[in-house]
Amino acid sequence: MKAIKNTGLVIFLIGLGIFTALTVVGTFKLTQDDFNEFVSDNGIKSDLFIKAIETTVVGKEFDGMMAFSPKVVAALENANAEHKINKEYKKVIYTNPHDMAAMIGKKAGSGFIAKNKGLMWFLTFGLGILGALFFILPNVVLLGPKGIKNNGIYLENATNRGWMAWMVFIFLVAFYLVLYFRSEYAVNWTYLVDPISESLSGNPAGHWFVYGFMYCTVMTVMAVRMYIKYRHNVYQMVRTTSVLFFQIIFAFLIPEIMVRLQMPYYDFKNAFPLDYDFFFQWNLRSLINSGGIGIFILVWGTVLTLVIVPVMVYFFGKRWYCSWVCGCGGLAETLGDPYRQHSSKTLFSWRVERWLIHGVLVFAVGMTLMTLYSFFAESGTVLGIKTSNVQNTYSLLIGSIFAGVIGTGFYPIFGNRVWCRFGCPLAAYLGFVQRFKSRFRITTNGGQCISCGNCSTYCEQGIDVRAYAQKGENIIRSSCVGCGICSAVCPRGVLKLENGPEKGRINPTQVLLGNDVDLMNLVNQK
Amino acid sequence: MAKETIVIIGNGISGVTAARHIRKLSDNRIIIISAESEYFFSRTALMYVYMGHMKFEHTQPYENWFWKKNRIELVNGYVTWVDHASKKVLLKNTEEIPYDKLIIATGSKPNKFGWPGQDLKGVQGLYSKQELEQLEIDAPNKEVCKRAVIVGGGLIGIELAEMLRSRDIPVTFLVRESSFWNGVLPEGESQMINEHILEHHIDLRLSTNLVEILPDDNGKAKAVVTDKGDIIECNLVGLTPGVTPNVDFLKESGIELGRGIKVNRFLETNIPDIYGIGDCAEQHEPIGQRRPIEAVWYTGRMMGETVAQTICGNRIEYKPGHWFNSAKFLDIEYQTYGWVFSDKSKKPNEAHFHWRHPRELVCITMAYDSKTRKFLGINTFGIRMRHEIFDRWLTDGQSIDHVMEFLKDANFDPEFYAQYEGAIVARYNAELGTSILPRKKSWKRIFLNVQS
Numbered sequence: 001m002k003a004i005k006n007t008g009l010v011i012f013l014i015g016l017g018i019f020t021a022l023t024v025v026g027t028f029k030l031t032q033d034d035f036n037e038f039v040s041d042n043g044i045k046s047d048l049f050i051k052a053i054e055t056t057v058v059g060k061e062f063d064g065m066m067a068f069s070p071k072v073v074a075a076l077e078n079a080n081a082e083h084k085i086n087k088e089y090k091k092v093i094y095t096n097p098h099d100m101a102a103m104i105g106k107k108a109g110s111g112f113i114a115k116n117k118g119l120m121w122f123l124t125f126g127l128g129i130l131g132a133l134f135f136i137l138p139n140v141v142l143l144g145p146k147g148i149k150n151n152g153i154y155l156e157n158a159t160n161r162g163w164m165a166w167m168v169f170i171f172l173v174a175f176y177l178v179l180y181f182r183s184e185y186a187v188n189w190t191y192l193v194d195p196i197s198e199s200l201s202g203n204p205a206g207h208w209f210v211y212g213f214m215y216c217t218v219m220t221v222m223a224v225r226m227y228i229k230y231r232h233n234v235y236q237m238v239r240t241t242s243v244l245f246f247q248i249i250f251a252f253l254i255p256e257i258m259v260r261l262q263m264p265y266y267d268f269k270n271a272f273p274l275d276y277d278f279f280f281q282w283n284l285r286s287l288i289n290s291g292g293i294g295i296f297i298l299v300w301g302t303v304l305t306l307v308i309v310p311v312m313v314y315f316f317g318k319r320w321y322c323s324w325v326c327g328c329g330g331l332a333e334t335l336g337d338p339y340r341q342h343s344s345k346t347l348f349s350w351r352v353e354r355w356l357i358h359g360v361l362v363f364a365v366g367m368t369l370m371t372l373y374s375f376f377a378e379s380g381t382v383l384g385i386k387t388s389n390v391q392n393t394y395s396l397l398i399g400s401i402f403a404g405v406i407g408t409g410f411y412p413i414f415g416n417r418v419w420c421r422f423g424c425p426l427a428a429y430l431g432f433v434q435r436f437k438s439r440f441r442i443t444t445n446g447g448q449c450i451s452c453g454n455c456s457t458y459c460e461q462g463i464d465v466r467a468y469a470q471k472g473e474n475i476i477r478s479s480c481v482g483c484g485i486c487s488a489v490c491p492r493g494v495l496k497l498e499n500g501p502e503k504g505r506i507n508p509t510q511v512l513l514g515n516d517v518d519l520m521n522l523v524n525q526k
Numbered sequence: 527m528a529k530e531t532i533v534i535i536g537n538g539i540s541g542v543t544a545a546r547h548i549r550k551l552s553d554n555r556i557i558i559i560s561a562e563s564e565y566f567f568s569r570t571a572l573m574y575v576y577m578g579h580m581k582f583e584h585t586q587p588y589e590n591w592f593w594k595k596n597r598i599e600l601v602n603g604y605v606t607w608v609d610h611a612s613k614k615v616l617l618k619n620t621e622e623i624p625y626d627k628l629i630i631a632t633g634s635k636p637n638k639f640g641w642p643g644q645d646l647k648g649v650q651g652l653y654s655k656q657e658l659e660q661l662e663i664d665a666p667n668k669e670v671c672k673r674a675v676i677v678g679g680g681l682i683g684i685e686l687a688e689m690l691r692s693r694d695i696p697v698t699f700l701v702r703e704s705s706f707w708n709g710v711l712p713e714g715e716s717q718m719i720n721e722h723i724l725e726h727h728i729d730l731r732l733s734t735n736l737v738e739i740l741p742d743d744n745g746k747a748k749a750v751v752t753d754k755g756d757i758i759e760c761n762l763v764g765l766t767p768g769v770t771p772n773v774d775f776l777k778e779s780g781i782e783l784g785r786g787i788k789v790n791r792f793l794e795t796n797i798p799d800i801y802g803i804g805d806c807a808e809q810h811e812p813i814g815q816r817r818p819i820e821a822v823w824y825t826g827r828m829m830g831e832t833v834a835q836t837i838c839g840n841r842i843e844y845k846p847g848h849w850f851n852s853a854k855f856l857d858i859e860y861q862t863y864g865w866v867f868s869d870k871s872k873k874p875n876e877a878h879f880h881w882r883h884p885r886e887l888v889c890i891t892m893a894y895d896s897k898t899r900k901f902l903g904i905n906t907f908g909i910r911m912r913h914e915i916f917d918r919w920l921t922d923g924q925s926i927d928h929v930m931e932f933l934k935d936a937n938f939d940p941e942f943y944a945q946y947e948g949a950i951v952a953r954y955n956a957e958l959g960t961s962i963l964p965r966k967k968s969w970k971r972i973f974l975n976v977q978s
Contacts, residue, residue: 145725151692155578185737232857234942271592331612336591445938446913448852448861450823452922453569453584466587487940489579493859493910496938500969510550513913515828516845519835 001138008134016125024190027111049079074099088357097255100183108355146232165412180400222334243330273364274426316442318430319482336416343415363427431478439499442475448511455486472512533625541631542806543830551838561604577692629867634769643739648747673760678767698729716856803829863916864903866893894926910938934967
C-alpha cells in the first residue's frame with residue numbers, strides 16, 4: 001500500500017513537472033494569414049503595432065514563450081507610446097500587453113504541444129489525476145477503522161509548515177501570478193483543454209477556462225480524499241458532495257453552455273459582493289443588451305443578494321453558502337483541508353480579521369455605489385474620483401491579489417480560509433446576519449468540554465472554539481462557515497451545529513452544567 | 527473586604543478555575559505555583575500532542591497574556607512545605623511565599639504497586655508533561671521502540687495504547703480484569719471495547735497481571751514477566767493502573783490526610799484557610815454515590831468554581847449535580863449521565879436495558895429501578911447525547927419509559943447521521959412488553975423546556 005502511494009506521488013510529480021514546464025517550452029510561429037485574421041477579428045487599428053509584429057514576429061519561429069512574449073509586449077508598448085505622443089487616441093490599443101501576447105501566442109502555437117492536445121492532456125492533467133488517486137485511494141486501507149484521522153499532521157513536513165509546505169506555497173503563488181498577470185505563459189495550458197472547451201462553448205479555451213477546468217479537477221480529486229478521511233461523518237460527505245455539485249454544474253458547465261446558446265456567461269450562485277463586478281457598467285450593458293435572459297440574470301443577481309442570501313442565513317447560518325455552495329469555499333474545503341489547522345487563533349488575528357474583512361465590504365459597497373451613480377448619471381467621476389480607477393484598484397488588490405494569490409497561495413502557511421476569513425465581502429455581509437439574526441449556532445453540550453483544543457486547532461476560520469465550549473457557551477460567531485469539523489474532531493461529543501429557536505441561542509455562562517444548581521443560578525444569572 | 531493573598535498550589539483545571547473565579551469575584555492577589563509547566567494546559571489533551579494532532583501550545587486554553595491581564599501571578603516552583611502556623615509555603619529553591627488563604631490543587635500521580643523493576647528506565651506512566659516528553663524520547667518510533675507493554679486497563683492505559691499505535695508501535699496491553707474496564711462498564715459495553723481494541727491490532731491480554739519488569743545491562747526495561755508465565759520483550763513499559771492523590775509533600779504538615787487531603791463539604795481542610803480541591807481532595811463522607819476521591823476533569827472544575835465562592839466570602843457547600851463523564855476509547859466516544867453500575871457493583875434494584883447495533887460499534891445501556899421503572903442513568907457509545915436533556919430527566923425523576931418516548935430529543939449526533947432511536951425503542955418494547963412510540967424531536971422541548 002505504501003508502495004502504491006509512493007508510485008502515485010511520483011506519477012503526480014511527473015504530471016505536475018510537465019505542466020509546469022509547459023509555461024516556458026513550445027514552438028510559436030505566427031503566419032501572415034493568421035495575423036491578418038487576428039487583426040480584423042480584434043479590430044486593431046494601430047498601423048505601428050501591425051507593422052512591428054509583421055517585422056519582428058510574423059514568419060519567425062520562437063522557442064518558448066520567453067522568446068515570443070517580449071516581442072509582442074515591446075511592439076504594443078512602443079506603438080501605444082507613439083500614438084499617445086501623436087495624439088492618435090483612436091489607434092491606441094487598450095488590451096494589456098501580456099494579454100495581447102497570450103492572444104497572439106494562442107494563434108502562433110504550432111509545435112508538438114499544439115498538435116497533440118490529447119496526449120499532452122494525458123501527460124499533465126491525466127498523470128496528475130492518476131497519481132493523486134494512487135496516492136489517496138490506499139488510505140481506505142491504511143487509515144484503519146473509521147474515525148478521526150489526524151495522526152501525524154503536526155509531525156509531517158507538508159502539513160506542519162515544513163519545506164514541502166513552502167514549496168507548495170511558492171508553486172501556488174507563482175501559478176496565480178501567471179494566471180492574473182502573465183497569462184501568455186498559460187497559452188500552452190489552453191491547448192490541453194481546447195477540445196473540452198470547444199465541446200462545451202464552441203470556442204477555443206482561454207486561460208480562465210484552464211483555471212475553471214483545473215479548479216473542478218482539483219476539487220473532485222481532493223473530494224475523494226475528503227470522502228475517505230471523513231467516511232464516518234455523513235455531514236462531511238453530504239457537504240463535500242454539495243460544494244462539488246455547485247462548482248461543476250453552476251460555476252463551470254452552465255456558464256459555458258450559456259455561451260454556446262448566445263447568452264451571457266453567468267454563474268448563478270456567485271452572489272454580489274463576492275461577484276464584485278456584477279454592477280459594473282460593462283456587465284449591466286451586456287445584460288441589458290442580452291434580452292430576456294439578461295434581465296432575468298439582473299433580477300436574479302439582485303434578489304440573490306438582497307433576499308435569498310439573508311433569508312437562507314437566517315434559517316441555516318452562513319454555512320449554506322460558504323461551505324455548501326461557494327466555489328472559494330469549495331476549494332478551501334477540499335484542496336485546503338490538509339492545511340486547515342494553520343489559521344491563527346490569537347485575539348490579535350481576530351482584531352485584524354474584523355478590520356480587514358469589514359474594510360473590504362465597505363470598499364466593495366462604496367465602489368458599487370460609485371459605479372451605479374456613474375451608470376445612471378452617465379458620469380465617469382464621483383466627487384472628482386474616477387470610478388474606473390476605483391474599480392481597477394479593487395480588481396487588482398482585492399479581486400486578484402487578495403482573493404487569488406493570497407487567498408489560495410497562502411493555504412499551506414496561513415490555512416485554507418485566508419480569503420474567506422480576512423477578505424470576502426460576501427462573508428462579511430453573511431456574517432452580520434449570522435451574528436445578529438439567525439437560528440444557527442454551534443451548541444455546546446452542557447459541561448462536557450475538557451478544553452483539549454482540537455476544535456480550536458482545526459477551525460479553519462481561526463475561531464477559538466474552545467474558549468466558548470469550556471465555558472459551556474454556544475458558539476455564535478459571524479465568521480463561522482459551519483464546516484462542522486470542530487464537531488467532528490471533538491473527542492467528547494461536545495459540539496453540534498444546529499438550527500433552533502433564536503431565544504437562548506446566545507447563553508453566557510460562568511458555572512457549567514453539572515455543578516450545584518443554586519450556584520449555577522447565582523453566578524450565571526447576572 | 528480587605529485584599530487578601532490567595533496562593534494556589536497547582537495550575538491544573540481545578541486551581542486555574544478557582545483562580546479565574548476568584549478574579550471575577552474579588553480584587554484579591556492571586557498566586558499560582560506550579561513546577562510542571564509555565565502555563566495552564568489541558569492534561570487530557572497531552573495524548574494528541576504525541577499523536578501529532580496538535581502542538582503542545584494548542585493544549586493551552588488561554589493565551590500567554592491572559593494571566594498578566596487578569597493579574598494572576600504565576601510562580602514556577604515546587605512546594606516542599608506548608609507552614610500553616612506562620613501561613614506561608616516554602617519552595618524547593620528556599621523561597622517563601624506567604625498566604626492569607628491557601629488552595630491545594632496538586633492533582634494526582636500514577637499508581638505504582640511495588641512491582642520489581644517499576645523504577646527502571648523505560649518505565650513510565652502518562653500523567654504529566656514531563657512523562658509525555660519522556661515518552662517522546664523512549665518511544666519516538668517503531669524502530670527505537672519495537673514493542674511497548676501497557677499495564678493497567680483503565681482510561682489512561684487505552685489512551686497510551688492509542689498513542690503508541692498512532693506511530694505503528696506494537697502494543698501489548700495487560701489488563702487485570704477479565705474484560706476491559708468491567709469494574710465500571712456493564713458487560714456488553716466492555717465486550718464491545720475488547721473487540722475494538724483488537725481491531726486496532728493491540729495485543730490485548732485479559733486477566734493478566736504484571737509480575738516483574740526485567741532490566742537490560744544499562745538498567746533499562748527490556749521485558750516484562752506476566753503471571754501467566756509469559757516473558758514479553760519490549761522497550762517501553764507503560765504503567766497505567768490508575769492514579770493516587772499527589773500529597774506526599776504534606777505529610778507531617780498538620781493537614782489531615784487520608785489517601786488524599788481530607789476535606790469537608792466546604793472543601794475546607796482541618797486547618798483554617800487551607801482548602802483542598804480537585805484530584806487530591808478526599809471527602810470525609812462520599813457525596814451521594816460518588817467516590818470520596820474523584821480524579822475527573824469535570825469535578826476538578828466544579829470544585830474550583832465552588833471554592834472560589836467560599837474564598838470570596840460566600841461560603842458554599844460543594845454540591846455536584848447529577849454525575850456525568852465522558853471518554854474516548856480509540857475511535858469510540860463514550861458519554862455517561864446519571865449512574866450505570868457494572869455487573870459487579872450494581873445494586874439489586876438496578877436493572878439494565880442494553881442495545882447494540884448489529885454491525886456498527888454503537889451501543890447504549892440504560893439503568894432503571896426494576897420496581898419503579900425510574901430512570902437511573904445511561905452509558906452511550908458511538909451516539910452523542912445531550913447533557914442538558916439527561917440532566918433535566920434525572921432532576922425530574924423521569925421513568926425509563928419517558929426517556930424512551932422522548933429519546934430523539936436527547937440525540938446530539940451531527941446532522942445527517944443515522945438515527946438509532948427507532949431501533950432502540952423497538953428493542954425496548956420487545957423486551958419489556960411496552961408499546962412506546964418514539965416522539966419526533968422538538969426544538970421547543972429541547973431548548974425552551976416546553977412540553978408539547
